[in-house]
Amino acid sequence: MITIRDVAKQAGVSVATVSRVLNNASCSETARLAVESAVQNLGYSPNANAQALALQNTDTLGVVVTDVTDPFFAILVKSVDQVAHEYGKTILIGIGYHNAEKERNAIETLLRKRCSCLVVHSKALTDQELINYLEQAKGMVIINRCIAGYEHRCVSLDNQRGTFLATELLIKLGHRKIGYIGSNHQINDEVERKQGYLTALQQYGLPVIENTSVQNSPDFEGGEAAMIDLLSYHSDLTAVVTYNDSMAAGALSVLTENNINVPRQFSLIGFDDMPIASHLVPKLSTIRYPIDLMATYASKLALSLINENIETPIHTQFNPTVVRRFSTDSCYQR
Template sequence: MATIYEVSKLAGVSLATVSRVMNNNANVSDATRKKVTLAMEELGYRPNSIAQSLASNCSNSAGLLVSELKGPFYGPMMSGIENTLRKHGKHVIITAGHSDAEREQQGIEFLISRNCDALILHVEAISDEYLIKLSKGKTPFVLLNRYIEELADRCIILDNTKGGYLATKYIIESGHKDIAYISGPLWKKDAQERLNGHKQALDEFAIKFDENNLFEGDFVEESGYEGFATLYKNNPAFTALVCANDEMATGAMVSAREHGIQLPSQLSIIGYDNVFFTRHVYPPLSTINYPIDEMGKVAAQWVLSHVYQKSVHPIQTLFEPELVIRQSVVKPLTSR
């Protein structure tokens, strides 16, 4: 394997000059840069990226920690981040925390050990105190879907309370009064906020919230399936179902059909997130748009601006949810 010393000898320049070329230092003439580049190509030399980053104190990479690598929600977010950074010659190192505080911390420490220039964190279980302490360290980071008042300038969030409110308000305005709800895990802040928005809409229309009409799921399809079956057993009269995400909504749709219920004529359902498959299920699912791809792009822009001093658009930290109306919500029948 060729070495930097061989490149230096073949190009007829010093080791320091070869290093400056590899690190894109502006203080190198075009002619010299061409000589070094040709020498590297002739020898098949590949720079050691770790050694480069240690020498230049810049790895040209950002670390991304997400809750999961599977499912339809995280793909658009990761794609938005990676595409934005790659346009500026930066790479992304990705790991997952699986909504577990210890694994999230391990993921953060791993990314820092890889000499990432910055971190983009979608973390749910790790404490505010840990993140506040981390903010005083050397590695800058930005938070997705997490708000901490002390770190407000680096938190990119969606108004989940408003999203929950919009979903239930639409259901009520469509004529429904007996409404069931499948939440996400209520230890998670976004699940709490969406449920709070649901309750706000009920209260606004003087509809009493009934605990028997609440099932706590875990944001995956199977819990939507189980949630509908449990709710239907407790109260078979509800005419509408609000789900805290689209995966649980599709699970509930399958379960409802297995109970002999026609959709949407006998049961209206609305989801949350507006993931890609909501347009293709039957009936097409009404939902709340969560622009996670755009939020990912903004997180990447935060890194480009704060770490690499790139000129980007003003950073938008608060995003607004929007109601997406399709065919899964209709006026209720007088009875099933």
């Protein structure tokens, strides 16, 4: 497929210049003729991105998420909507479901609907494909992912640091046999979170025991199934780090059903700090993922990229932090 980059290379101009020509914006006559010639010779047909840029609508803010039924993404969308309301705009939502084709369609649809600003959560598309979108839609910002060369338009968190802190907390409480419940989705978040757990074990000189890491769907049911598997493999585990709070809730349910007291006999820590964490019994210790703050920052950044009257927010480094509640305690061997 011929891309706008190919046209730019053929014409000997920048991608931005090609976009200006395609959108009938001001540029030199020499550049215009070169781009038009390259378009004709290559048979390039502007896609939804270029069409959207030609018909920009600054009254809407698009947001692409994985699944609006997930509390994590519900908070993300709510935060984007609050920023949109603050600036007198409305939001349009696309859903990707961790599927490349659906993520692509969601972005393309929002562009066809003339969204000039987008906050995109994408895990299935390649870096290169997202770069192509970033180059053509100047008001697009990526959240929960960092792409080399576009760090200034990406908002992300150090997942590995988060699970390192979670595992470190358990180790400092005296736990030596610690399991990990992860997601079976093939995304970087899972790779990074598991690596944080493994790095902590290594740094504190603890062995990696076979079958102490189990993956399942990143929801309550997945947490239940994973905890059952861990108990089947090991009767002497005293603590578990989980991929997210929903999985931790499922794991807690299984522990309770097996008369294993949390935290007296078993410690459990989640990730994300979703509302459910403070409503469980006991209240869940977890790693705070400030998705509300990150989504607010990403939305304001996206708006500032296409409207010079909106001040660009000061770059902020978002960090995971431990939220200590009542599901973690000093080690007690069962």
